[in-house]
Amino acid sequence: MSGRVVVVGAGLAGAKTVEALRAGGYDGTVTLIGTETDRPYERPPLSKGYLLGTDERDAAFVHAADWYAAHDVDLRTGTTVRTLDLAGHDVIDDTGTRTGFDHLVLATGSEPRRLDVPGAQLDGVVYLRTLGDSDRLRAALVPGTRVVVVGGGWIGLEVAAAARAAGCEVSVLVRDPMPLLHVLGPELAAMFADLHRGNGVDLRTRTEVAEVVATGDGTRVGAVALADGTQVDADLVVVGIGAAPRVGLARDAGLTVEDGVVVDAHLRSSDPHVLAVGDIARAAHPLLGTHVRVEHWATALNQPATAAATILGRDEPYDRLPYFFTDQYELGMEYVGWVGPHGYDEVVVRGDLGSRELVAFWRREGRVVAGMNVNVWDVVDDVQALIRSGAVVERDRLADTSVPLTDLV
Ligand SMILES: Cc1cc2nc3c(=O)[nH]c(=O)nc-3n(C[C@H](O)[C@H](O)[C@H](O)COP(=O)(O)OP(=O)(O)OC[C@H]3O[C@@H](n4cnc5c(N)ncnc54)[C@H](O)[C@@H]3O)c2cc1C
Incomplete structure (x- = not known):
């Protein structure tokens, strides 16, 4: 053609x-x-x-x-x-x-959405979207650097993990009671909060950034001031508040x-x-x-x-389910499906939340609408098949690791 x-x-x-x-x-x-x-x-x-x-x-x-x-x-x-x-x-x-x-x-x-507070234009306030951004950030992540991450979404949390691996002191500032709350709900968001705290991150929730405060000659970031009057010292502020x-x-x-x-x-x-x-x-x-x-x-x-x-004139509608993944510290996960505006009734966990080795299922009216495998691999196709089938699945069978996922469809 x-x-x-x-x-x-x-x-x-x-x-x-x-x-x-x-x-x-x-x-x-x-x-x-x-x-x-x-x-x-x-x-x-x-x-x-x-x-x-x-x-x-x-x-x-x-x-x-x-x-x-x-x-x-x-x-x-x-x-x-x-x-x-x-x-x-x-x-x-x-x-x-x-x-x-x-x-x-x-x-x-x-x-990236821009941080809209006084001082947000100071040197040392950075975003991550391009290879060049990643190069500059990597150069700045040296042991002892005080990194403040604004936002507890995927990119913010991944940067926090990379900064901890590089030996930085890391604070993460989150508006909600937990990071990722709107994406995962409280059950699984808590797992990510624990993961970061366990790796030495100073995770502060229900915080609102009021200002980025300058240091020295007034051109570079020195701290982040919060709405409650406290300050977090910072050599580098990484803004990850969505795109x-x-x-x-x-x-x-x-x-x-x-x-x-x-x-x-x-x-x-x-x-x-x-x-x-x-x-x-x-x-x-x-x-x-x-x-x-x-x-x-x-x-x-x-x-x-x-x-x-x-x-090319072919009739091939796009009907794949939304899918994403993340890697943070020793945790790797894949998420497939879509909870959407109707929400979910409950989360069913197959495996162990404590050791972070599990498959979580978001269920609405007995049907699985989304699933997330954490440090468990080669199951995403089965989880997708379960969601696509629209089958009503018994809660206990969903949670039972001895029941193959393929038997639930
Ligand atoms: C740091 C980071 C980590 C991520 N990690 C994950 C992950 O772990 N898992 C996951 O599922 N997703 C992840 N994502 C999201 C994923 O990368 C995006 O969904 C994906 O890049 C979208 O691809 P795209 O081609 O639609 O847009 P983009 O990658 O944004 O590319 C669009 C391009 O268009 C160019 N452009 C824009 N306007 C114009 C114009 N007028 N003229 C010419 N060019 C223009 C831009 O410069 C850009 O290069 C991550 C994103 C970032 C930034």
């Missing part, structure tokens, strides 16, 4: 889109445009192995440097698209260059945007020539019966195959 595809955003989702197009036999022109000067790379190592110094830089890249030319992909790094001219079927970049398309794929990802989808281009072009670019299950936006993938896509989900936006690696990895199929 010939034509012109332009992909805006050269992260994981953008790179996988051009790969899937070529793998699917698309032989038109393919252009991949990205702001960053590095070729596309994966972000999970930036707060884990790469930050810890155990993963090589090269391992983060999605493709070898020569892959793009070898697959006739025009990769334009260091280039930002400023405007989408949907009527004219052109994108316009920061050099004023117009690039024409028959199909446009938006893969512009997310950007926002980069939807400016889509919104300015008149596409439907509601906390993400709204797309159907084939990842087509309100303009059928424009698709969206990865962090920015709020996609109709056939199984979940609603639109979901998932800011996780697996979505950026897997949605592109659907986008390419749509462009």
Whole structure:
């Protein structure tokens, strides 16, 4: 099939889109445009192995440097698209260059939410999104450095673990009574709180940051002041308070945007020539019966195959369940499924919370809606099958490690 595809955003989702197009036999022109000067790379190592110094830089890249030319992909790094001219079927970049398309794929990802308090602009207040951010953070994590992490989400907690491994003194400031409370609920959030406290993190909950306080000549961070009047000394403040989808281009072009670019299950936006993938896509989900936006690696990895199929004229809706993973200290986990706005009735634990070796199931009306395996491996496919089946499962059988998961479906 010939034509012109332009992909805006050269992260994981953008790179996988051009790969899937070529793998699917698309032989038109393919252009991949990205702001960053590095070729596309994966972000999970930036707060884990790469930050810890155990993963090589090269391992983060999605493709070898020569892959793009070898697959006739025009990769334009260091280039930002400023405007989408949907009527004219052109994108316009920061050099004023117009690039024409028959199909446009938006893969512009997310950007960190900024801390909005006095002093947030001081040197030593940092964010983690890019390889360069990870390089700078890694250089700053030296023994004895006082690191204050603002926010108890996944990235904040992973940075806290890496900073402890590097010998830093670490405080984590969380607004809620527990980190990850909104993602996991109190039962499993408590496990992560214990994990960090057990590894020497000064975890402070129900805190509100009032100000970042300068030291010395007034340009560098010296402490974080809390709303209750206390201060936490800091050489480095890492802000991990969530991310926002980069939807400016889509919104300015008149596409439907509601906390993400709204797309159907084939990842087509309100303009059928424009698709969206990865962090920015709020996609109709056939199984979940609603639109979901998932800011996780697996979505950026897997949605592109659907986008390419749509462009190639194939009917392959995206119906994978949301999936994510984390590694912190000696704990590795995978989570699959979606609790959603209806919430859950109870969490059933198969295994041992104390030793952090378990599979947890979130149950609603007797059905499993999400599952998380912690330091237990090769079960995620079975957990997914259980969720997809919609089977009503007896509580005791779910908790019983002697009952194979495959017997529950
Ligand atoms: C530190 C870190 C650790 C993470 N760890 C995990 C993990 O353990 N597990 C997990 O499931 N997920 C993890 N994630 C989330 C995961 O990395 C993201 O979901 C994934 O990167 C999304 O891919 P994407 O391609 O949609 O967007 P992005 O990776 O954000 O890439 C988008 C790209 O588009 C570019 N761009 C934006 N606007 C323009 C424009 N106008 N013109 C040109 N280019 C543009 C950006 O510069 C960027 O390079 C982590 C994220 C971070 C930051």
